[in-house]
Each structure stands twice: as structure tokens, then as C-alpha cells.
């Protein structure tokens with residue numbers, strides 16, 4: 037699992053994984069920075085952690101190769117990116133199937149400011165998207181989405197909290213189904229048998 041911040045999605049997966057029937061084990065948590073709550077959560081649960089900083093590598097592709105190697109060391113069936121604020125490169129994406137969660141109804145509002153962008157645009161409905169990661173920015177095949185109404189008077193914070201309250205169960209559901217059943221991909225259409 038890859039995180040950059042609070043790690044509430046990580047916590048939801050850790051909590052779900054306590055049930056053996058869920059079929060998921062969080063084998064490691066990686067981050068692109070130190071001192072974040074996401075790493076503390078993992079440590080509290082005895083899950084191995086690692087940090088892979090862009091600044092410690094000569095260039096972006098060096099960082100990507102190092103991150104791919106660190107992930108591969110744990111031999112994960114799936115890499116989950118939740119609130120990981122870096123674009124993954126070819127080395128990671130060639131070696132791993134990556135699921136990302138995004139706080140908007142893609143293809144609307146891709147990028148790092150999705151909640152603020154949706155609010156500024158004035159949409160009345162937004163939401164969250166779980167998707168497979170490809171080489172674009174939030175462009176990969178969609179796994180699942182949940183809609184969330186925008187309320188009058190919403191701030192970026194209040195709207196993001198409302199989105200996150202449905203984003204966590206959506207991610208837990210999708211990751212569990214992928215882990216238990218696998219998936220097939222035809223063009224952009226994902227099927228989980």
C-alpha cells in the first residue's frame with residue numbers, strides 16, 4: 037500500500053483485513069515522505085514500512101525503479117495507492133497491478149486538486165473512483181464509483197470528508213473482490229468474476 041498523508045483509507049483496509057474471510061493481507065506500507073500518519077498507522081499494526089523519496093534519486097526514473105524494487109521485495113498481488121501524491125512510472129506499472137482511489141467521479145476532475153476543482157466548477161454531484169493505474173494522470177480503467185452530493189455551503193474540507201466517508205468502504209469492497217476473485221481487462225472494461 038502506498039500513502040503520502042493521513043492514511044484513513046489504509047486504516048480501513050487494515051481493519052477489514054483483520055477478518056480472514058476478507059482475503060487480504062497488507063504486507064507493507066510505502067511512502068514518498070517521512071513523518072506521516074499513514075506510516076504511524078502501519079507501525080502501530082506491526083506492518084513493515086519503507087520510504088522512497090524522489091529527492092534521494094538522481095531523476096524521476098531512478099526513483100521509479102527504486103520504488104518498483106522496494107514493492108517487488110514484498111511480492112504483492114496488488115499495490116494500492118491511496119492518497120499517494122506521486123505519479124507512478126513505467127517500472128512500477130510494468131511490475132505491478134496498481135489500484136488508485138481518487139476523490140472525484142473520473143473522468144471529471146483528475147489531478148491533485150479534485151475536490152477544490154469540483155467545488156469551483158459548481159457541480160451538484162461529485163464522488164470517488166477506484167481505478168486501475170495506467171501511465172496517465174487518473175486515466176486508468178474504472179473499477180467502481182460512488183456519487184456524493186455537494187451541499188450548499190460546502191467547503192473543500194467538508195466535501196472531502198463526505199467523499200472520504202464513502203471512498204473508504206468503496207476501496208475496501210473493490211480491493212477485497214480483486215484479491216478474492218482476480219479480474220480481467222478488455223479494452224477499458226474491468227470484469228471481476
Ligand code: GRF
Nearest residue numbers: 042043044045119137138139
Ligand atoms: C483520499 O480522498 C484520496 O482519494 C485522495 O487523498 C485522500 C487520502 O486520504 N487522493 P487518506 O490519506 O487515506 O486519509
